Amino acid sequence: MHGVGDSVHQRYFTLGAYFDTGVYKSLYFLIVLTVYIVILCANVLLIVVICVNRSLHEPISLHEPMYMFLCSLLCFNEICGASSFYPKLLHDLLTNSYVxxxxxxxxxxxxxxxxxxxxxxxxxxxxxxxxxxxCKPLQYRMLMTAQKVAQLLMLTWCFSVFETAVGTVLTARLPLCRRHIPKIFCTNWEVVKLSCSDSTINNVYAFMLIFSHLSQATLIMVSYVHLIQAAIRSQADRRKFMQTCLPHLITLLFFTTSLMFDTMYSRYSGGSTMKALQNALAAQFLVVPPLVNPIIYGMNLQQIRSRMLQRFTHRTGIFRKN
Structure with missing residues (x-):
């Protein structure tokens, strides 16, 4: 039994959720490539606008940490997430080699x-x-210092990488008896299901992670109760809420919903009907947030939107003069 598992380690998995694209292979490839390019361009554009336009970081602005978080924790992160999925998908569509x-x-x-x-x-x-x-605007400068922002950024990245590393090590230790993954990309639970040994530790750790991040979602919703209460009190706070908090809330709902669908699909799906649709929906968390989030933030944050429009108008004017 261990010999079978070892051979799997040395060779490959087959990805069994693809369907025969037939004569439409080039069309599907072009669509996926276009979406990936749009994701890269949209997120890179938002990063460039934030980094290049120093006027977004004026001392009188209380939004500098928000732009730093947006640039690092969302835009750059979504480029990484999309790049873990799209290049392999493009390769598979082009070569019909689903391994x-x-x-x-x-x-x-x-x-x-x-x-x-x-x-x-x-x-x-x-x-x-x-x-x-x-909710505490008078204390904002004192609480959200540059050092505090750097600490929060480092904590986010280090904590996330540590969580992932532990899960990856727990999965890598398992001897595998099969090599067929019924999806278009690798997920932890699909690999764990291929194991021929006890995976209780993996299950316990997975539920610990689910509980931890659902708790984070709960903390976010509690904070929004306070934000809505504060926004009701004054027109200025309502404007801040609509411009900066509403995009954040939409992002959270998109991401949580798509991730929950993928989790439920991996653990409890049965049958093989409509595999293409099921896998398209299961991959939402790698497709929808990286595509939608830069559009939501770019269109709703007034300072970013105005800088983008200014740059576009300036470039267009130069092009017309030439």
């Missing part, structure tokens, strides 16, 4: 779960930032 090596599978899992945990923790940090800015 992945054991090492590449663990690597894909590590990057994608680091993205998931960083997204949740990052959204929690951003909710804390918005809570201080709106």
């Amino acid at each position: 992945i090596t054991y090492t590449a599978c663990l690597g894909q899992m590590f990057v994608s779960y680091s993205y998931i945990f960083s997204e949740f923790t990052g959204l929690t940090v951003m909710a804390y930032d918005r809570y201080i800015a709106i």
Whole structure:
């Protein structure tokens, strides 16, 4: 039995959720490539606008930490998450070779779960930032110092990578007896299900992570109760809430919903009907947030939107003059 598991470690997994693209292979490839390019361009554009336009970081602005969190914890993180999924999908569509090596599978899992945990923790940090800015504006400069922002950023990344590393090590130790993954990408639970040994520790750790990050989501919702109460009291706070908190809330709902669907699909799905639709929905957390979030923030944060429009108008004017 261990020999079978060892051979799996040395060879590959087959990804069994693909369907025959037939004559539409090029079309599907083009659509996926276009979406990936849009994700990269949208997130990179938002990062560049935030980093280049120093006027977003004026001393009189109380939003500097928010832009730093947005740039690091969302935009950069979503580029990493999307890049753990799209290149492999493009390769498979182009070559019709739906296999992945054991090492590449663990690597894909590590990057994608680091993205998931960083997204949740990052959204929690951003909710804390918005809570201080709106509910305790007089204490904001004292509480959200540059040192505090750097500590929160480091804590988010280190904590997320540590969570992922522990889960990856627990999965890598398991001897595997099968090599068929019924999805278009590797996830931890699908690999654990291929094990021929006891995986109780993996299950316990997985439920600990689920509880931990659902607790983070609960903390975010509690903070929003206070934010809404504060926003009701004054027009200025309502404006702040609509411009900075509403995009954050939409992002949280998108991400949590799509991730919950993937978790439920992996653990409790049965049957093989409509595999293409099921897997498209299961991959939402790698597809929808990286695509939608930069659009939501770019359109709703007034300072970012105005800088983007100014740059676009300036470039257009230069092009017309030439």
